[in-house]
Amino acid sequence: MSNAAVYQDLNVGIVSPRSARNGLVTELYQAHNAWLLGWLRKKIGCSLDAADLMHDTFSRLLQKDDLPVINEPRAYLTTIAHGLMVNHVRRRDIEQAYHNAIAHLPEAEMLSAETINIMVETLTNIDAMLSGLSSKVRDAFLWCQLEGLTHAEIAERLDVSVSSVRQYIAKALLHCIEVV
Numbered sequence: 001m002s003n004a005a006v007y008q009d010l011n012v013g014i015v016s017p018r019s020a021r022n023g024l025v026t027e028l029y030q031a032h033n034a035w036l037l038g039w040l041r042k043k044i045g046c047s048l049d050a051a052d053l054m055h056d057t058f059s060r061l062l063q064k065d066d067l068p069v070i071n072e073p074r075a076y077l078t079t080i081a082h083g084l085m086v087n088h089v090r091r092r093d094i095e096q097a098y099h100n101a102i103a104h105l106p107e108a109e110m111l112s113a114e115t116i117n118i119m120v121e122t123l124t125n126i127d128a129m130l131s132g133l134s135s136k137v138r139d140a141f142l143w144c145q146l147e148g149l150t151h152a153e154i155a156e157r158l159d160v161s162v163s164s165v166r167q168y169i170a171k172a173l174l175h176c177i178e179v180v
């Protein structure tokens with residue numbers, strides 16, 4: 001039985017897909033929000049971050065055009081929350097690395113909080129873009145772009161041929177173009 005049909009059986013009359021989706025998300029929230037919050041708190045160890053991720057999980061459901069029939073709601077919610085949690089941890093790690101990198105700057109050269117947030121967001125987007133690449137392809141691309149290493153120097157570091165390095169860099173560039 002579809003989610004919309006469930007709500008039609010409640011004698012509410014004709015129910016729009018959006019209202020059926022919102023009703024289903026409300027039911028999921030009421031039935032599983034405390035459990036999901038506890039699961040997230042155990043995983044990341046911070047109540048505030050867990051609450052944010054729980055909120056984002058249910059927000060993600062509300063943004064979906066069409067929800068499938070959900071037979072295992074906790075598994076479904078866990079899958080969404082896990083993906084959000086991985087992104088959260090990745091962003092936190094990037095933010096910490098960036099703060100460590102700029103910590104030595106004199107106060108006169110310190111960046112504004114807004115600039116730091118923009119930089120962290122940009123770095124997070126670049127990380128997400130490159131995360132779909134194998135480590136050799138990603139390393140070859142970054143060494144070429146950021147450190148200016150020659151193909152021969154990269155080949156030596158990776159213990160591969162120069163032609164492999166060319167293929168890695170071409171693959172990375174193509175991937176970046178496709179993602180953007």
